[in-house]
Amino acid sequence: MTDSIVAEEEALSGFRAQTPMDRPKTWRLYWRRLKKRPAALVGTIIFCVFLFLAVFGPWVAPYDYQAQNVKVRLDAPSLSHPFGADQFGRDIFSRIIVGTRNIFLIGGFGTLVAVIIGTAIGLASGYVGGASDEVVMRLLDVLLSFPSLLLALVLLSTVGPSNFNLVLVVAVLYIPMVARVVRSMVLDLKNKEFVEAARVRGEKRSYILFREILPNSLPPLLVEASMRFSYSIFLVASLGYLGLGVQPPSPDWGLQINDARNFLPIAPWLLLFPACTIAVLVVSTNLMSDGLRQVMLPGGGRN
Amino acid sequence: MARPVFEIEGLHIDYATELGVLHAVRDVSLAVHEHESFGLVGESGSGKSTLAMGAIRYLASNGTVTEGSVRLNGVELLGLSGKALRELWGSRIGVVYQSPLSALNPSIVIGKQLAEVACQHLGMDQAQARTRVTEMLTKVAMPDPEAVMRRYPHQLSGGMLQRCVIAMALMTDPSLLIMDEPTTALDVTTQAVVLDLVADLKREFDSAILYITHDLGVITKICDRVGVMYAGEFMEQAELRELFKRPRHPYTLDLLGCVPRFDPTPQKRSLVTIPGAIPRVDELPRGCIFGPRCGFVEEACKAARPPLAEVAAAHLSACRRWADVPPPAEYLREATEAVRAEAEGARPGVLVAADGTQVHFKSAKGLVRGRTARPIRAVDGVDLEVRVGQTLGVVGESGSGKTTVARAIIGLTPATGGEITLHGKPLPRSAGKRPRATLREIQMVFQNPDASLNPTRSVGDAIMRPLTLLGGLGRHEAKGRAGELLAAVSLPVSYFDRLPHELSGGEKQRVAIARAFAAEPELILCDEPISSLDVSVQGSLMNLLMKLQVEKSTSYVFISHDLSAVQHLSDAIAVVYLGHVMEIGDAVRVLTPPFHPYTEALLSAVPLADPDVKQKPIRLGGSVPSAMDVPPGCRFHPRCPRRLGDLCREQEPPWRDGEGEHRIYCHIPLDELARLQAETLVLAAAEAGA
Numbered sequence: 001m002t003d004s005i006v007a008e009e010e011a012l013s014g015f016r017a018q019t020p021m022d023r024p025k026t027w028r029l030y031w032r033r034l035k036k037r038p039a040a041l042v043g044t045i046i047f048c049v050f051l052f053l054a055v056f057g058p059w060v061a062p063y064d065y066q067a068q069n070v071k072v073r074l075d076a077p078s079l080s081h082p083f084g085a086d087q088f089g090r091d092i093f094s095r096i097i098v099g100t101r102n103i104f105l106i107g108g109f110g111t112l113v114a115v116i117i118g119t120a121i122g123l124a125s126g127y128v129g130g131a132s133d134e135v136v137m138r139l140l141d142v143l144l145s146f147p148s149l150l151l152a153l154v155l156l157s158t159v160g161p162s163n164f165n166l167v168l169v170v171a172v173l174y175i176p177m178v179a180r181v182v183r184s185m186v187l188d189l190k191n192k193e194f195v196e197a198a199r200v201r202g203e204k205r206s207y208i209l210f211r212e213i214l215p216n217s218l219p220p221l222l223v224e225a226s227m228r229f230s231y232s233i234f235l236v237a238s239l240g241y242l243g244l245g246v247q248p249p250s251p252d253w254g255l256q257i258n259d260a261r262n263f264l265p266i267a268p269w270l271l272l273f274p275a276c277t278i279a280v281l282v283v284s285t286n287l288m289s290d291g292l293r294q295v296m297l298p299g300g301g302r303n
Numbered sequence: 304m305a306r307p308v309f310e311i312e313g314l315h316i317d318y319a320t321e322l323g324v325l326h327a328v329r330d331v332s333l334a335v336h337e338h339e340s341f342g343l344v345g346e347s348g349s350g351k352s353t354l355a356m357g358a359i360r361y362l363a364s365n366g367t368v369t370e371g372s373v374r375l376n377g378v379e380l381l382g383l384s385g386k387a388l389r390e391l392w393g394s395r396i397g398v399v400y401q402s403p404l405s406a407l408n409p410s411i412v413i414g415k416q417l418a419e420v421a422c423q424h425l426g427m428d429q430a431q432a433r434t435r436v437t438e439m440l441t442k443v444a445m446p447d448p449e450a451v452m453r454r455y456p457h458q459l460s461g462g463m464l465q466r467c468v469i470a471m472a473l474m475t476d477p478s479l480l481i482m483d484e485p486t487t488a489l490d491v492t493t494q495a496v497v498l499d500l501v502a503d504l505k506r507e508f509d510s511a512i513l514y515i516t517h518d519l520g521v522i523t524k525i526c527d528r529v530g531v532m533y534a535g536e537f538m539e540q541a542e543l544r545e546l547f548k549r550p551r552h553p554y555t556l557d558l559l560g561c562v563p564r565f566d567p568t569p570q571k572r573s574l575v576t577i578p579g580a581i582p583r584v585d586e587l588p589r590g591c592i593f594g595p596r597c598g599f600v601e602e603a604c605k606a607a608r609p610p611l612a613e614v615a616a617a618h619l620s621a622c623r624r625w626a627d628v629p630p631p632a633e634y635l636r637e638a639t640e641a642v643r644a645e646a647e648g649a650r651p652g653v654l655v656a657a658d659g660t661q662v663h664f665k666s667a668k669g670l671v672r673g674r675t676a677r678p679i680r681a682v683d684g685v686d687l688e689v690r691v692g693q694t695l696g697v698v699g700e701s702g703s704g705k706t707t708v709a710r711a712i713i714g715l716t717p718a719t720g721g722e723i724t725l726h727g728k729p730l731p732r733s734a735g736k737r738p739r740a741t742l743r744e745i746q747m748v749f750q751n752p753d754a755s756l757n758p759t760r761s762v763g764d765a766i767m768r769p770l771t772l773l774g775g776l777g778r779h780e781a782k783g784r785a786g787e788l789l790a791a792v793s794l795p796v797s798y799f800d801r802l803p804h805e806l807s808g809g810e811k812q813r814v815a816i817a818r819a820f821a822a823e824p825e826l827i828l829c830d831e832p833i834s835s836l837d838v839s840v841q842g843s844l845m846n847l848l849m850k851l852q853v854e855k856s857t858s859y860v861f862i863s864h865d866l867s868a869v870q871h872l873s874d875a876i877a878v879v880y881l882g883h884v885m886e887i888g889d890a891v892r893v894l895t896p897p898f899h900p901y902t903e904a905l906l907s908a909v910p911l912a913d914p915d916v917k918q919k920p921i922r923l924g925g926s927v928p929s930a931m932d933v934p935p936g937c938r939f940h941p942r943c944p945r946r947l948g949d950l951c952r953e954q955e956p957p958w959r960d961g962e963g964e965h966r967i968y969c970h971i972p973l974d975e976l977a978r979l980q981a982e983t984l985v986l987a988a989a990e991a992g993a
Contacts, residue, residue: 032321193749194757200713200734201769201822202742215759 033295040291046284053097054104061094065251074267083273087263092256092270096277099251103281106163106246107232110170115225117171118178119217123209125179126186137183140176148173149238156244166245170235174228181224185217219296226292230285237278253278306377307334308511309358309479314371316350316357325584327353327366328535332611335479335528340505340512342526342543344519344558346837348581350535351515355481359396360388376478394424397472397510401484403464407456413467414452420474439470442507444500460926462493466500473508480510486521490700491864492923495908498524499922517837519562520867520910523547528617531555534592535584537611541618544914551620551628553599559631560638561842562912563871567894571871572639573849574842580807591623598638599624642849650964651691654726654858655712655745655826660685661720662707662882679930681707683882684721688875689826692856696873696890698866698905702927704882705862706750709828712860713745725825743773746819750831752811756803762789762814763799769821788817791854792847809840813847820851826858833868845872866909870894875964878902881938882930888965897976899967900945937970945971945979 034041053060069089077084083092125136143151152169159165189195190213198208239245240254248255253274260270316328328350335341343351356362358373360380373380375395380388392398400406408416414436421432433452440448443466456464465485472480482501486494502525505512514526522529523543530540531554539552550556560575579596582588588595590605597604604623611621622628629637662682682704689695697705710716712723714734723730725744731737746769749755756765763785770781786796792813803811812832819827829848833841845868852859863869869876876893878886878901886899893902907921923942928934934941940951947970956970967973 029321193751193755196715197747197749197755197818200715200742200745200747201773202734202737202739203772211760212757216757 030295034291037291037294039287040294043284043287043291046280047288050100050281050284051104053100055101057097057099057101061091061097063091063094065090065095065098066249067091074263074270076267077269084267084269086256086259086267086270092273095251095256096253096274099253099256099274102163102246102250102252103233103236106166106236107170107229109167110232110236111174111225111229113167113171114174114178114228115221118175119182119214119221121175122179122182123186123214126183127190127205127209127213129187133183137180140179143172144176148235152235152239153242153244156239161239161244161247163246166236166239169239170232173235174232177228178221178224181220182217185220186213189213189216223289223293223296226285226289230282230289233278233282233285307336308376309335309513310372310374311354311358312372312374314354314358314373315369316353316362317367317369318353318363319365319367323585326535327584328357331371331532331535331537333530333537333540335511335513337509337511338505339527340501340514340525342522342529343513343515343532344517344522344529345532346517346581346839348534348583349532350584351532352483353535354532355483355513355515359392359398359479359481361392361398393420394475395478397475397477397480399465399468399472399480399482399485401487403461403468403488404456406468407464409456411455412452413454413456413459417452417467417471417474420471424475435474436470439474440467442473442504443467443470445470460493461489462496462926465489465493465497469497469500469504473504473510476508477510479513480508481513481515483515484517487516487518490926491866491908491910492700492904493926494521494910496922498910499920501525518910519558519838519912523912523914524910531558534582534587536592537619537621538593539618539620539622540611541615541620545615545618547631547912547914549630551614551618551625552593552622553597553624553628554593556628556631556634557596557598558838559912560635561838563842563845563867564635564913565867565870565909565911565916567870567891569643569874569889569891570641571643571849572635573642573846574871575635575638576843576846577839580809591621593622599627642846642853651693653688654691655689655723656727657685657687657708657712657721657723659721660708660711660718660723662704662711662716663719677931680882680933681930682711682718683930683933685879685882685884687877687884687887689858689860690875691825692852692858693874694852694859694861694872696869696876697860697862697879698864698869698876699879700905700927701864702881702930703879704930705879706830707882708879709747709830709860709862712826713747713828715747739773743769743822744825745828746822746824746826747828747830748812748815748819748832750834752808752815752835753803755815756811758803760802761799762794762801762803762806765814766817766821769818773822785817785821788821789814791820791851792817793843807840808836809844812836812840812844816844816847816851820855820857823855824857826860828860828862830862831864834863834865841868848872866905867911878905881927881933883938884968885939886965886967888961889963892961892963892965896980897961897967897973898980899969900943900971900976901939903980904944937968945976947971 067090069085071089072081072085073089074087075081075085081091081093083096085091121136125133152173155169155172156165195208195212198212236245237254240252241258243258245254246252256274257271263270312332314328314331315326318325318327331354333341343355345351353366357366357368360368368381414433417436417439418429418432421427421435427435436452437448440451445451445463445466451459451463486497489497498521505525516522526543528540529543529546531538531552533554538554539546539550546555547559550559557575557577561577563574577596582592590607591597591609594600594604601624609621609623611619614620614625660682661684663678663680665678685708687695697708699705707716711718714732714737717732725741730741734742766785766788767781770776770784771778776784786799789796789798794810794813806814833844836844848859849872851857861869861872870890873890875888876890877884878893878899880901885901886893898906904921904923907919911918921944925942928941936952936954937956940946943951950970956968959967959969959973961967961973969976
């Protein structure tokens, strides 16, 4: 019964029709699915444009974001200042472009820290289970039960606003959510046969967690991270508006909206353009993460 | 002959998928008459369900019927409007699916759901509908229909639910009844009851039945005519007996050879294997589509696709060489080889022994009513022995605790009582407490091939890990050894870098077997390793397991609900019921009288793939009780057809020792059992041997 695979393949080759339709590799399959979802595709493209601005903003912006030009104070949008100018005659378009980096840095790092710590908590809590899992999850529930903006305000007014503290606040707020997602994946995976097989060959706990379970939780984790990121943009902008976010003279979208309030009757574009930018970025990030979910987790489940 | 009720002619069905258009069903024709059931057999992916659902225009949104004709009572279905079709579905056409639990709405009581059909399609009012439902439930042999009608689906067992679904499908006395694997999800014992019922209903109702299944044994129980499908086309169509006795297509012949024959002797022959796998419909071979896997292939077979032609009266075959296809018995002798002879000399020593093993789980306490928590007695005092180089088969219905026994042996579910020894030395109960040297001795092959391999790690990685961790090999040596193991399980070495999702179910299970053997264990626990696979794959895996056992003299514990597979592989068999062994001993002794009444019932319920074998109709009522409420006395007494009365209800039965290594846990003395069971043998032994 020693199957002669070679002979079998030779036998098959005689029959092979022209060219078989090859099953595409995972990433190519994702790309194929993404192309079929225009909303997700548009979201991803817009997100990439913002990402580009975050990296190269200062070089792309037509003006220095701090340069004041008294002649154009509160000017309406024009060819030379497409989004108009503010009360000091600074170009709003340039300030928005340069401001992208702060949003991405704070939101991005905040999300990253949340993902790292949240994943660690979720993995440990879910795998160990039992009473300690209960305690950890209830503590996280307590964190979740505060309205997030309120909690952010309390924390920031205690530690004082700085970019570093902003990152920490974003992280603290999102740790529970990431931890829950990871924990639910762990609960699902830890009784799978391949994990049991690892247990009965005497693998260490850390090996099981990081080599067997974690890699299989990555797709949902990535989707969750992109969701968290889009909310963090919102949060950072809100905090900026309330004066607890990025501090002047750094250009910040929230701060710009706050400044613009006083000039609303005479120069509505001061408020309109930063607000629209926030909306566009948040919506496009949301579309992208929605797309990621559909592409990587079709049917709402795993694989 | 009367004109057929349901006719399909030249049907083509396409699916639009991510990968392009797939021609899932191509040029298929069949006809079913009144009171007749047509069996559609084939491996998964052969297009059976697509054909049936496409014919009644009930396809997923990406499926379309592109060509052909379908007539029900002479009315063409393909041109009908959506409205006209909806009127047909449920009134003239009934469908019974595989999973009864998902066929019924969990939040509506049974009676109301069934009555809805009567109101909708028969125009009855509520009172009439209720009478009709009661009548139908009585017809499907449901005890106490009135009570059943007030129940919600989750309150009924799988077998009862499937009977409700059948009652629902037959409510309107449909012309066509489509049954799509209706018993696959059920236990053998329940399956036998449902099959009996369908056979009765076939006579009573005028419906034509289209019965879809992958199980050749089930086919023999209820079908009159059978069509064998392969990759979207019919290979052969014939009357049931003709197809089994004188198949005229090599594929049918091979399928019959894949199924283990019921044969209670220690000598075993290998099973027929079909090389390769069923082709995807987008890469069909040139010429005969079965050609690449066929043992009768010639150069001319590659030239053109042979049409389905009549080779004998009412017997169609799509093979050029149909006249050269030998009778199955002859073919089986040629295509298989003896793999196991009768054991000679001294009985091998005991490798693993379980002595009074218990696994009790704590059940959740009722929070409000403060009920005292009774333990769930999943395994309740099991004694068994696995001998060196031998296979112990463990059979029983679902819920009998057979998997839990295996998990206790390997330490995944620590035993709560009793002792398990390896080479006479007691094992720590939990796997976590066992030293690596001990862990290495016992490995496991799991039931679900999709979950037993880590989806993110390559095949090579999966096999190398036990080699480096338990075998102490270096990376380089491990890689070489993993290659050898892949070859041993008949997989090409090029699979080394593949990820599990690039493998078929059978290939995944081969990798899992290679991984288990990598540790060079003395015992491998096989927990239903072949149940979820196609018959041809099952056959080749059983061959593989036997081959490796002979080569490495590894012992197996083979757990399965499938008695045919167990009797084929095992030297000894343990029959388990509700956490307790009912009968244990050498395979031959267990499979020949005297039997424990439970073994007897299991044996008479196994659907054997031979229409000539007569089985005694012993049917068990009800289902396995909850392990929280183990009946007193003999735990099998509430369902036992040979119950003696108060004795069985009150006293635990004694172990009765039979000839050789054979023990039965029953109040009835062995000679009495032998006498009762000899009167009507479960199997007509002479025919079974033929």
